[in-house]
Amino acid sequence: MERGKTLKPNLSSITVLTLQLAAATLAGIAAFLLDIPGDWLLGPLLIGVLATLNPDKAQPLPPSLATAAQVIIALGTAASFSLSTLFQAAHYTLAMLMCIVLTGGLCxxxxxxxxxxxxxDIKTGFLGSIPGAGHSIVAMSEEMGADALAVAVFQYLRILLVLILIPLLAGYFFPVDSVSVNVPSVITHQFSLTEFSVNLALLTLLGALGVLGGRWLRLPQAVFIGPLLTGLLAFWFFPYPLYLPKLVLNIGLLLLGLSIGLKFNWQAAQKLIKAVLIELILVIILILGCLGVGYEFHWLTGVDLITALLGSTPGGLMAVMAATIQLGGDSGLVLGMQMSRMFLILLITPWLASFLLKTPQKVDEDFSE
Structure with missing residues (x-):
C-alpha cells in the first residue's frame, strides 16, 4: 500500500508532463504555420504560461531536459557560423569593432x-537588450539569474519590430522597382538514417564534452558556452560533415520555451505589461540609433549606404537579408557584419554580464518572485 501511494504522484506527474509537452508541440506547429518569429520557442512558452493558471497542477521540466535544451541551442548557434563569413567581415575590422562598441553602448x-x-532587475534589463542571437541569450539568461520569460519577451519584441520597421524604412528611403523579392532558398540535403544517427551521436558527445569542459574551466554559463566552443571547433575543423538536424533544434527551442513559461508568475503580469510598453518606445529609438551607427560605418569605410545601414540593424537577420537582396546591397557583407557581431556578443556577454552585475544594484522585486 505504501508503495502504491509513492508511485501514484510519480505517474500523475509523468502524465501532466506528457500532456504539457504534447500541447507545446501543437503550439510550436501552429506558430510555425502562422509564420510567427521564434515559433518553436514562443509557442511552447505560451503553453507554459497558460499551464501556470493552475500552479498546483503545472509540472516543471526536469533539470536534465532544461540542460539538454541549452546544449542543443548552443550547438545550433555554433552551426550557424562559418569561417568564410567571418573572414569577409574581417576586411573592416576596426570600423566594425567601433560599430559593435557603439551598438553595444546603445543597448x-x-x-x-x-x-x-x-x-x-538590471540583469533582465541588460540581457533583454542584447542585439542579435535572441534564443541564445534567452538560453543563457536563467543561469545568469535573470527572468528568462521577460528576457524572451524583450528579445522577440525587438525582433518583431525590426521585421516590421526595417523593410518599411528601407522601402521608403530606397524605393526599388521590383515585383517580387527573390531570396535564395536554403539548400536541403537528404541524409540516410545512418548519417543521421552518426551526427546525433557526435553532437551528443560534443555537448557532453562542452558541459564538462566548461564546468572544469569554470566558464561563465558553462552549460551554454562550453558546448558553443566545442561546437565551433567541430563545425569548422572536424573532417566529418557535421550538421544539426532542424528537428533537433526545434526540440531544444520547445523545451526551453516550455521551461521558461512554466516559471511565470501571474501576480507579476502588471509589471511586465508596463515594461513592454516602455520597451516598445526604447526599441524604436534603438533601431534609429543603430541606423545612425550604420551611417558612420558608411562614412568611415566607403561601403555603400544600403549595406552599411542594413548591416547595423539590431537583429532580424532574415528580414534584413531579404531587404538587402531587394535593394541591391552587398548581401555577403551584410551577413558578415551581422554574424560577426553576433559571434562576438555571444562570447563576450557572459563575462561582461558577470562584471556589470557585480556593481551595486537597485533593490527591486524580480518578475519571477
Missing part, C-alpha cells in the same frame, strides 16, 4: 533605462 543604455523606468 546597454536601453537596458539601464528599462531597469530605472520599468522597475525590472
Amino acid at each position: 546597454l543604455g536601453k537596458g539601464y533605462l528599462l531597469w530605472r523606468w520599468a522597475g525590472i
Whole structure:
C-alpha cells in the first residue's frame, strides 16, 4: 500500500508532463504555420504560461531536459557560423569593432533605462537588450539569474519590430522597382538514417564534452558556452560533415520555451505589461540609433549606404537579408557584419554580464518572485 501511494504522484506527474509537452508541440506547429518569429520557442512558452493558471497542477521540466535544451541551442548557434563569413567581415575590422562598441553602448543604455523606468532587475534589463542571437541569450539568461520569460519577451519584441520597421524604412528611403523579392532558398540535403544517427551521436558527445569542459574551466554559463566552443571547433575543423538536424533544434527551442513559461508568475503580469510598453518606445529609438551607427560605418569605410545601414540593424537577420537582396546591397557583407557581431556578443556577454552585475544594484522585486 505504501508503495502504491509513492508511485501514484510519480505517474500523475509523468502524465501532466506528457500532456504539457504534447500541447507545446501543437503550439510550436501552429506558430510555425502562422509564420510567427521564434515559433518553436514562443509557442511552447505560451503553453507554459497558460499551464501556470493552475500552479498546483503545472509540472516543471526536469533539470536534465532544461540542460539538454541549452546544449542543443548552443550547438545550433555554433552551426550557424562559418569561417568564410567571418573572414569577409574581417576586411573592416576596426570600423566594425567601433560599430559593435557603439551598438553595444546603445543597448546597454536601453537596458539601464528599462531597469530605472520599468522597475525590472538590471540583469533582465541588460540581457533583454542584447542585439542579435535572441534564443541564445534567452538560453543563457536563467543561469545568469535573470527572468528568462521577460528576457524572451524583450528579445522577440525587438525582433518583431525590426521585421516590421526595417523593410518599411528601407522601402521608403530606397524605393526599388521590383515585383517580387527573390531570396535564395536554403539548400536541403537528404541524409540516410545512418548519417543521421552518426551526427546525433557526435553532437551528443560534443555537448557532453562542452558541459564538462566548461564546468572544469569554470566558464561563465558553462552549460551554454562550453558546448558553443566545442561546437565551433567541430563545425569548422572536424573532417566529418557535421550538421544539426532542424528537428533537433526545434526540440531544444520547445523545451526551453516550455521551461521558461512554466516559471511565470501571474501576480507579476502588471509589471511586465508596463515594461513592454516602455520597451516598445526604447526599441524604436534603438533601431534609429543603430541606423545612425550604420551611417558612420558608411562614412568611415566607403561601403555603400544600403549595406552599411542594413548591416547595423539590431537583429532580424532574415528580414534584413531579404531587404538587402531587394535593394541591391552587398548581401555577403551584410551577413558578415551581422554574424560577426553576433559571434562576438555571444562570447563576450557572459563575462561582461558577470562584471556589470557585480556593481551595486537597485533593490527591486524580480518578475519571477
